[in-house]
Amino acid sequence: MAYEALDSGSVPLPSTAExxxxxxxRLIPSWPLVIGGVLLLVIAAACLAAPWxxxxxxxxQDINNPGAAPFSAGHLLGTDAPFxxxxxxxxxxxxxxxxxxxxxxxSVTVIVGTTVGLIAGYFGGKIDGILMRIVDIxxxxxxxxxxxxxxxxxxxxLLNMFIAIWAVGWVxxxxxxxxxxxxxxxxxxxxxxxxxxxTHRRIIIRHILPSVISAALxxxxxxxxxxILLGAALGYLGLGxxxxxxxxxxxxxxxxxxxxxxxxxxxxxxxxxxxxGISFSLIGDGLADILRPQG
Amino acid sequence: MNATLIASDPxxxxxxxxxxxxVILSVxxxxxxxxxxxxxxxxxxGISFDLLSGETFGIVGESGSGKSVTCRSLIGLLPTPPxxxxxxxxxxxxxxxxxxxxxxxxxxxxxxxxxxxxxxxxLNPLMxxxxxxxxxxxxxxxxxxxxxxAAALLLMREVGIPGPERRIRDYPHQFSGGxxxxxLIAIALACRPRILLADEPTTALDVTIQDQILGLLLNLxxxxxxxxxxxxxxxxxxxxxxxxxxxMYGGQIVEQGDTVTLLTRPKHPYTQGLLxxxxxxxxxxxxTPIPGAPPSLIDPPxxxxxxxxxxxxxxxxxxxxxxxLPVGPDHLSRCIRHDQMEYAND
Numbered sequence: 001m002a003y004e005a006l007d008s009g010s011v012p013l014p015s016t017a018e019x020x021x022x023x024x025x026r027l028i029p030s031w032p033l034v035i036g037g038v039l040l041l042v043i044a045a046a047c048l049a050a051p052w053x054x055x056x057x058x059x060x061q062d063i064n065n066p067g068a069a070p071f072s073a074g075h076l077l078g079t080d081a082p083f084x085x086x087x088x089x090x091x092x093x094x095x096x097x098x099x100x101x102x103x104x105x106x107s108v109t110v111i112v113g114t115t116v117g118l119i120a121g122y123f124g125g126k127i128d129g130i131l132m133r134i135v136d137i138x139x140x141x142x143x144x145x146x147x148x149x150x151x152x153x154x155x156x157x158l159l160n161m162f163i164a165i166w167a168v169g170w171v172x173x174x175x176x177x178x179x180x181x182x183x184x185x186x187x188x189x190x191x192x193x194x195x196x197x198x199t200h201r202r203i204i205i206r207h208i209l210p211s212v213i214s215a216a217l218x219x220x221x222x223x224x225x226x227x228i229l230l231g232a233a234l235g236y237l238g239l240g241x242x243x244x245x246x247x248x249x250x251x252x253x254x255x256x257x258x259x260x261x262x263x264x265x266x267x268x269x270x271x272x273x274x275x276x277g278i279s280f281s282l283i284g285d286g287l288a289d290i291l292r293p294q295g
Numbered sequence: 296m297n298a299t300l301i302a303s304d305p306x307x308x309x310x311x312x313x314x315x316x317x318v319i320l321s322v323x324x325x326x327x328x329x330x331x332x333x334x335x336x337x338x339x340x341g342i343s344f345d346l347l348s349g350e351t352f353g354i355v356g357e358s359g360s361g362k363s364v365t366c367r368s369l370i371g372l373l374p375t376p377p378x379x380x381x382x383x384x385x386x387x388x389x390x391x392x393x394x395x396x397x398x399x400x401x402x403x404x405x406x407x408x409x410x411x412x413x414x415x416x417x418l419n420p421l422m423x424x425x426x427x428x429x430x431x432x433x434x435x436x437x438x439x440x441x442x443x444x445a446a447a448l449l450l451m452r453e454v455g456i457p458g459p460e461r462r463i464r465d466y467p468h469q470f471s472g473g474x475x476x477x478x479l480i481a482i483a484l485a486c487r488p489r490i491l492l493a494d495e496p497t498t499a500l501d502v503t504i505q506d507q508i509l510g511l512l513l514n515l516x517x518x519x520x521x522x523x524x525x526x527x528x529x530x531x532x533x534x535x536x537x538x539x540x541x542x543m544y545g546g547q548i549v550e551q552g553d554t555v556t557l558l559t560r561p562k563h564p565y566t567q568g569l570l571x572x573x574x575x576x577x578x579x580x581x582x583t584p585i586p587g588a589p590p591s592l593i594d595p596p597x598x599x600x601x602x603x604x605x606x607x608x609x610x611x612x613x614x615x616x617x618x619x620l621p622v623g624p625d626h627l628s629r630c631i632r633h634d635q636m637e638y639a640n641d
Binding site for chain 2: 189191192193195206211
């Protein structure tokens, strides 16, 4: 349209219907969060309800029926080779371990790392210097190498795997939160809080933490995926949960020799890992959407 | 810490409330400097004044004259390093300069509170205003949550926020600038402090809102028997509200006295210049600006700081050690030629 033809008021206004849907859109929490959350809940619920979903003990060996294909009689997802253990049962019970690694390892590292980052960023100076040099030392080594070294020292077990991840994983959070804290502590409402005579602890917990935690939460979802994969990798390397306890990583490792003849033995736990990983990633994306500061 | 040095816990209200007109805060030779790469900035260079209970004390000066730094030094708000504060700030029998941060936290908010220039950024955007008002009570008193929220509601009503029952659960971004300044005042006054430092409280507001906020401050001051230090670059605001005032220039007080005397018979050429540059106040038709710019406060030379811009400057001013000279009852001026001042402001 030529500019001359533009009468005053001729630019279309949004219709009322359009306005309503726009407003309603904001009320729906972000879709990735919903999908990821539901997916993770379903998987976690299935793993917790394993005794009711399958009648097989994950260590029970159906000696007459090793390497049974999925949907064969009595075994919905078949059995593994060469032992004849029920795949569904092993995946469900194994999921307990893997989700536990994802949540248990990550929650501790989030808390420890966030605390260290807040203290370093808020107080600055020598405290910051010392804490960040420690973080630098951890960052100087590849993550996996450190975890492997610690487990090798302590011996392979579920608890030692947790200890190794706890000992190494917090450093990323410390860095992220320190950076965010440095920004937030310069804000004037922090000065106002100091003016009111609030203690350092109160300022950190009530005024800085809420502003910086979103960064840690979003990262923690990616980190949870990483930790599940790490748990699986350690299981694969034989440094994770000792057999016969089912764990997805070690199931893949044990099953890989049967990739050609009984493909489901390594593939099904792989799919399980992918599904849990995707759900955590979706939750992370959704959280990032929701927590992104809005004007 | 030596127990005899502690006259009383600053949190404990001293047994008798200070008599109106008695000295509540005594500042002596307050110096604050900042270490920077280019040298030591002497932002506050030997400030002394007494704050009388119940009065409104104005501090006026241009940007960079040290008004805000003075305020912040009084309650130890400046980060150390790079700031270094020396001198005496006597409150309730003890020197606030050099108190441990824990002791200072007891004074701040409960005894001496502060409000700031820009109400937009001094509220926590992630906390409901009611919680922010109640938090001050949580930090300094043993009130329960229900009591604190009731007090917050009362405070919101006192500072004139309409519909406080509805607004107590709102977030700062839902408030206008003037309303936010009211919220900040409510937070600052929650613990009924004796002294309120108001650092340019109306500068960021519309003129009409400015007037409302100043009126509110004066009302609350009367109601609570509070002492107010009002920092502003606006002589009009100071003239309207303050009993006594000090004019700051280059980190020093150049003139001090009661507001009426100081504004009608100023005894320092800088104060004169300020008044001449005000519309409506000067005798001539045109405003007369003060020529030149304020001096650098990095290692300032001896002598009068106003020298380069002063119409009365003479050689002696260059070497004079500058001190506040009594020029009348409760009237001090940092000028050796104060008796040659001719200024009539009717």
